[in-house]
Amino acid sequence: MEVTLGPVDAIPKGEGRTFDTGHRKIAVFRTRDGLVFASQAECPHRNGPLADGLLGGHTVICPLHAWKFDLSTGQALNGDCSLKTYAARLTQAGQIVVELGEA
Amino acid sequence: MGAKQKLVVIGNGMAGARTVEEILTRGGADQFDITMFGAEPYGNYNRILLSDVLNGSHKEADIFLNPLAWYDDNGIKLHAGVRVLKILRHARCVMGQGGVVEKYDKLVVATGSLPFIPPVEGLYLPDGRDKPGVFAFRNLDDTRRISEYAMGKRSAAVIGGGLLGLEAARGLQNFALDVHVVQRGDSLMGQQLDRPAAAILRGTLERLGIRVHLGKDTRSISGDQRVTGLEFKDGEPLECDLVVIAAGIKPNADLAFRAGLSVERGIVVNNQMRSVDDPRVYAVGECVQHRGKVYGLVAPIWEQAKVLADQITGTDASAAYLGSKVSTKLKVMGVELASMGITEPTEEGDEVVQFTEAKKGTYKKLIIRNGRLLGGILLGDISKAPYLTQAFDRNTPLPEERLSLLFDVGAPSQKATIDEMPAEMQVCNCNGVTKSAIAGCVKLGKRSPKSVMEATRAGMGCGACKTLVSEVIDWACGGAAEADPSANYYVPGIPMAKPELVDAIRARGLYSVSAVFEELGGGQEDAASKPGLASLLKTIWHDDYVDERDARFINDRVHANIQKDGTFSVIPQIPGGITSVAQLRRIADVAEKYRVPLVKLTGGQRIDLVGIKREDLPQVWKDLGMPSGFAYAKRYRTCKSCIGTDYCRYGVGDSMGLATQIEQRFQGVDAPGKLKLATAGCPRNCSEAMVKDVGAVAVEGGKWEIYVGGAAGAHVRKGDLLATVDSHDAVLKISGRFIQYYRENAKYLERTYAFVPRVGIEKIRAVVVDDSEGIAERLDREMQRTVDAYDDPWKEAYAPATPNQFASALPVIQ
Numbered sequence: 001m002e003v004t005l006g007p008v009d010a011i012p013k014g015e016g017r018t019f020d021t022g023h024r025k026i027a028v029f030r031t032r033d034g035l036v037f038a039s040q041a042e043c044p045h046r047n048g049p050l051a052d053g054l055l056g057g058h059t060v061i062c063p064l065h066a067w068k069f070d071l072s073t074g075q076a077l078n079g080d081c082s083l084k085t086y087a088a089r090l091t092q093a094g095q096i097v098v099e100l101g102e103a
Numbered sequence: 104m105g106a107k108q109k110l111v112v113i114g115n116g117m118a119g120a121r122t123v124e125e126i127l128t129r130g131g132a133d134q135f136d137i138t139m140f141g142a143e144p145y146g147n148y149n150r151i152l153l154s155d156v157l158n159g160s161h162k163e164a165d166i167f168l169n170p171l172a173w174y175d176d177n178g179i180k181l182h183a184g185v186r187v188l189k190i191l192r193h194a195r196c197v198m199g200q201g202g203v204v205e206k207y208d209k210l211v212v213a214t215g216s217l218p219f220i221p222p223v224e225g226l227y228l229p230d231g232r233d234k235p236g237v238f239a240f241r242n243l244d245d246t247r248r249i250s251e252y253a254m255g256k257r258s259a260a261v262i263g264g265g266l267l268g269l270e271a272a273r274g275l276q277n278f279a280l281d282v283h284v285v286q287r288g289d290s291l292m293g294q295q296l297d298r299p300a301a302a303i304l305r306g307t308l309e310r311l312g313i314r315v316h317l318g319k320d321t322r323s324i325s326g327d328q329r330v331t332g333l334e335f336k337d338g339e340p341l342e343c344d345l346v347v348i349a350a351g352i353k354p355n356a357d358l359a360f361r362a363g364l365s366v367e368r369g370i371v372v373n374n375q376m377r378s379v380d381d382p383r384v385y386a387v388g389e390c391v392q393h394r395g396k397v398y399g400l401v402a403p404i405w406e407q408a409k410v411l412a413d414q415i416t417g418t419d420a421s422a423a424y425l426g427s428k429v430s431t432k433l434k435v436m437g438v439e440l441a442s443m444g445i446t447e448p449t450e451e452g453d454e455v456v457q458f459t460e461a462k463k464g465t466y467k468k469l470i471i472r473n474g475r476l477l478g479g480i481l482l483g484d485i486s487k488a489p490y491l492t493q494a495f496d497r498n499t500p501l502p503e504e505r506l507s508l509l510f511d512v513g514a515p516s517q518k519a520t521i522d523e524m525p526a527e528m529q530v531c532n533c534n535g536v537t538k539s540a541i542a543g544c545v546k547l548g549k550r551s552p553k554s555v556m557e558a559t560r561a562g563m564g565c566g567a568c569k570t571l572v573s574e575v576i577d578w579a580c581g582g583a584a585e586a587d588p589s590a591n592y593y594v595p596g597i598p599m600a601k602p603e604l605v606d607a608i609r610a611r612g613l614y615s616v617s618a619v620f621e622e623l624g625g626g627q628e629d630a631a632s633k634p635g636l637a638s639l640l641k642t643i644w645h646d647d648y649v650d651e652r653d654a655r656f657i658n659d660r661v662h663a664n665i666q667k668d669g670t671f672s673v674i675p676q677i678p679g680g681i682t683s684v685a686q687l688r689r690i691a692d693v694a695e696k697y698r699v700p701l702v703k704l705t706g707g708q709r710i711d712l713v714g715i716k717r718e719d720l721p722q723v724w725k726d727l728g729m730p731s732g733f734a735y736a737k738r739y740r741t742c743k744s745c746i747g748t749d750y751c752r753y754g755v756g757d758s759m760g761l762a763t764q765i766e767q768r769f770q771g772v773d774a775p776g777k778l779k780l781a782t783a784g785c786p787r788n789c790s791e792a793m794v795k796d797v798g799a800v801a802v803e804g805g806k807w808e809i810y811v812g813g814a815a816g817a818h819v820r821k822g823d824l825l826a827t828v829d830s831h832d833a834v835l836k837i838s839g840r841f842i843q844y845y846r847e848n849a850k851y852l853e854r855t856y857a858f859v860p861r862v863g864i865e866k867i868r869a870v871v872v873d874d875s876e877g878i879a880e881r882l883d884r885e886m887q888r889t890v891d892a893y894d895d896p897w898k899e900a901y902a903p904a905t906p907n908q909f910a911s912a913l914p915v916i917q
Contacts, residue, residue: 005915012905014617014653015660020912032617032628032653041912044172046164049669052657056596056630063657063665068630078557084176 016051114213115141118388125412144184157274224323236330403427444478596629635851675729680708707741721900747784754784756801812859
């Protein structure tokens with residue numbers, strides 16, 4: 001299921017925001033190179049809010065205990081667990097669209 | 104592959120969860136739909152650390168192994184908090200509380216153990232309820248209830264002088280209770296110690312303030328409404344306010360027994376960890392009896408779980424569990440004790456090597472047969488425990504020189520020991536990292552401690568194993584590990600030391616963090632380096648700094664301190680810790696209006712409102728009408744003070760006045776690390792000014808001594824005396840100059856307690872007090888610019904800096 005989250009301006013450059021789709025919460029990131037990424041909202045370690053993490057390139061660092069994830073794959077860079085990621089893109093009109101899989 | 108089989112696991116403790124993990128690593132998710140039942144309403148936690156939760160060295164959240172999300176992520180259906188009532192083997196299903204029914208093709212029983220409650224009178228009230236003050240000590244709820252009940256009580260008795268009982272006793276001392284240990288037998292830890300060792304241990308415990316009563320059989324627990332004491336069978340009473348029963352465990356095999364499975368002491372299993380009655384049913388952990396033995400320790404469970412997983416997934420049909428060798432360590436602060444195997448020789452010709460120094464609480468005994476270690480006790484000095492435990496586990500031949508087994512005289516060198524360490528031996532017990540995992544990581548090219556620890560998480564839990572991890576890395580590198588080149592960088596992502604970096608930033612005119620990455624970092628952004636660069640750029644450029652908010656840590660984006668549940672803590676500014684009736688009333692109103700779950704006085708003499716929702720932050724700040732106290736940032740934090748001259752009969756300097764002036768001047772000043780200050784009105788130092796980043800202590804004659812580089816947190820250091828001056832203005836000037844020098848020269852996150860000894864107090868004094876480099880005036884000027892640029896970030900309540908700055912979650916409008 002594809003969901004349109006709204007204009008990309010809702011997220012400042014280089015930051016993330018949490019979105020509540022009604023079914024679940026997801027973290028959406030706007031990297032400085034102009035892409036958007038989406039993943040599960042909470043860190044698999046201790047449920048930290050990933051959208052509040054520091055972004056660098058396509059990497060996010062969880063604000064609670066500094067677990068680090070590659071947003072393009074979901075893979076942890078300093079651990080052996082991974083994030084659920086969702087395909088995300090920007091439309092011509094600057095809307096964020098996320099593919100959430102089955103509803 | 105055909106349809107998946109249904110695997111049901113009863114028990115979500117360490118055995119059940121570890122078994123499922125082992126099954127998953129063998130690709131079990133493709134073979135099985137996994138359903139788990141856990142009687143406790145949580146994910147899976149490390150039961151071994153419960154005594155650490157009780158003694159306060161671990162928080163509850165720290166001991167969880169698998170949070171609830173783990174089950175979801177791995178497609179496991181977890182019935183948390185659902186007790187299983189029945190196993191119907193003919194129907195191949197399991198019935199749980201609340202009408203839950205799950206069918207199975209394969210069943211794993213991992214029901215663990217129950218506390219053994221000895222038959223004593225007075226456990227219950229006449230109406231059948233548990234008597235308040237009587238506790239078992241087996242799970243997280245027990246630990247919580249004990250902690251709550253123990254508050255404000257005077258004394259506690261622990262029934263049971265075994266491993267668990269002693270750990271509980273030491274934990275209870277944390278609540279400032281008089282603690283008694285009551286042991287029915289006439290020596291402590293009968294399973295692991297011989298009598299001389301037990302006697303020495305008793306002495307050690309009594310020196311730690313634990314009263315040990317041996318040979319005392321408890322007849323009853325006294326008290327009509329709640330516990331008031333114990334009465335022993337010899338008629339002697341013991342007064343106490345609470346009783347913890349830690350008299351051992353028994354396998355929890357009732358469910359299996361009622362299902363018609365063979366149960367003796369535990370559920371009888373064969374070498375494949377299968378029930379001897381039903382090939383579809385496996386059992387693992389403390390509920391199991393294998394070759395007549397039941398185990399109450401964690402290592403055998405890990406071994407059993409592996410065999411079970413090999414068998415159930417068909418990965419290795421030859422896998423067999425052949426029993427475990429048992430070694431254990433007592434986790435009691437102030438007591439060093441390791442034991443393994445048997446405690447007395449059992450055959451003629453068994454060799455005993457022994458050393459006793461009762462006065463020091465040291466006792467060592469080894470039992471050797473045919474040159475191999477069969478058992479050992481190390482008390483008071485366990486430096487040889489790692490080597491001996493390995494020799495015991497692996498049954499390796501011992502060196503002829505027996506003395507070297509007890510002491511480091513010509514003993515195998517550390518390198519030999521790590522050489523001998525089995526590849527699968529766990530080096531980091533918090534994150535379960537083995538020697539081979541570390542070696543594998545080194546092989547992949549990570550050759551510095553920092554990079555290996557980051558990649559494997561070894562040493563990133565409690566940190567106790569860091570030295571060993573480094574040694575294993577050295578070993579895997581075939582010598583010394585590479586020094587981390589980034590150790591000298593200001594931030595890891597830009598390969599430059601601080602002075603070099605500052606020069607480059609100035610020379611190239613880099614005003615923003617992204618510009619620094621572009622010019623000096625090869626265009627590569629590094630998330631972890633961003634806050635450090637932001638701090639440095641602000642120090643260099645003041646108002647010309649281009650503030651990209653994404654370079655800030657979350658705390659600095661929303662001006663509050665993030666908590667473990669994603670809420671925030673709010674600490675308003677209260678200079679000198681001096682408040683007023685009106686202020687307190689306003690804070691109380693806010694706490695009430697926003698239902699603040701915790702109002703806490705901080706160590707820095709401020710008031711902390713904890714648990715504020717992110718979206719409430721702006722309104723909370725507006726309602727408070729007080730400026731930010733900056734208790735979330737790498738900045739000037741607080742200046743605490745004593746009462747000083749106004750009321751105190753000892754005060755010789757106006758510490759409250761000075762603290763207020765300090766806060767007014769340095770509020771909001773950012774720095775490489777946080778700055779905690781204090782002023783003391785006399786050398787009695789009630790405000791602890793000598794262990795602060797900057798502390799001013801009033802001395803007779805109207806003078807102030809300025810101490811710098813002190814700390815009393817994770818690191819404790821008495822500050823160095825920087826200068827003695829004779830006015831408040833001089834304190835402000837010298838400490839401002841010191842802070843500016845620190846801002847310009849410290850590495851990011853380097854606190855003053857590391858910076859001052861690194862640079863040297865003489866050098867700092869020369870620069871800051873005697874102006875040896877002729878930069879004093881410039882330092883003062885830079886500090887003044889920073890002071891002038893102060894702005895209260897809580898004003899963003901009225902004008903948010905970024906879109907949705909304070910939104911917890913954004914709705915999706917379809």
